[in-house]
Amino acid sequence: MSAHESIATDEQLDGVIRRVLSVYRSWGRHTTVAQMRADWDALFGVQTVAATVQTVAIGDLAAEWITAPGADPQRVVLYFHGGGFQVGSVQSHRELMAGISNAAACRVLGLDYRLAPEHRHPAALDDACAAYDWLIAQGTRPVDIFFAGDSAGGTLALTALIRLRDAGRALPAGAVLMSAWTDMTASGESYTTRAQSDPIHQRPMILAMARNALGAEGDPRHPWVSPLFADLHGLPPLLVQVGDRETVLSDSVDFAAKAKAAGVDVRLEVWDRMIHVFQQFPDDLPEARAARQAIGAFVRHLFSTPSSTRKS
Template structure:
């Protein structure tokens, strides 16, 4: 793929914006303040009016670009370590996916820690998916997407649906996927200096807060990397080359291919965690969103 590359100053500015948020957080920073900071970090640069409603008890919102095909539905699960993030913080990313994929996007405000832990987010994802099926939407016209913890949630939802013999969606887009909550990948060491934010202790702490004492980080029910991966729909994984979670994607793709799945991996040089959210600053983000849209169109 021929991708125009961001200059060093643009990438540095993005990294400093993210570090500026994380750098303000201390042990006594409230979750409410963290969530507000996250929404300010990703405040849309254009007007977006999500249509909020309730789907089987789960808060959700439709976001659709003008001209989007409302027979194509993308369910989107936001990232944020199962602690921060929301439809609001990811609204612009969802809008751009709506444009490139030509679909409507249903953003999910699933339950997060510390109020709720595993398996509440997966149960919310399952409820939303079943809501769409009960509304008469063909699973072949539904796809899943998510970033980071949201990608973990999307994969766990796929595995639940498969194991319960429920109809599977047409495909899944997974950005900076968190597939290994135990953080065992070699990239946690090799990319430690390159990644501006996510280090192994932080990843393990977020996992512990989400899982509690009831389930191990390497349990297949929580970490898709350790699950049986046969019988899944087409998947595209996008990840930045500078991420400590790089191996979460590389190892998952290798195992998923060995299990007979159609799965693609796109590693973007120099890019950081969920770089797609910086579509205004980074050409790579715009290229990744175009690639994601083309993949989803093929799925439908």
């Protein structure tokens, strides 16, 4: 991506990496899933948020409305958090959701979908579609809904769109994907070319997370699992953001190319020097702040565009 007015110093970026690695390196063979989830929430979920937070139940699922000052109550970003389908929650992503609510000037609904290994695929996908159904039942129009997600949450946003399209359903206005995991076979070239530059995620870890999410019988190439292998026609406009040093870089680049070839309106942003879901570090990284503003502009533009004129 082109140079920005302000870029992170090496010291700022290294500080962020050390914080993330301090959690990853504390985990061992005997670390329980419950401890991993608590550690992840503690890493990301302690920031204060400049938004109102309201808990809500969607069936048996917990969710939160995140509303920044001035947000349009009629328009909603339905957010799916990352964490490899094993960790992460609305708590760990509350500050990021608040930032998106502020930048996009709309409410954000964060979903605590079911996690593996207790609940393997398609539990999370079922939950994502159920949350969309719940919003529709509440009177929210599809054209007033956006999907967004990071990492595994980006997977979920895309697979939900594909499943809804396959069912002939009306789709949301668009989707935002941050460091999306579109290929659970981890076959992209960046798993090799970025192996040295990515300080956090390597191919063996990605494949282990995929096995954990799918179970022994799961097919990592199924289009409702790995959207890279899906027929992508008919999807709404997409904003795809990814860091240049990520091993999952190809997941975004290859997916964006395939989506464009299928006629989807896709904007791909590859951010220089950035790591996995760098948008979660706005206090440290100017790029995180700029990326959030780009998300907000993309969402606001589509919400203000008549649905009849949108490219599908």
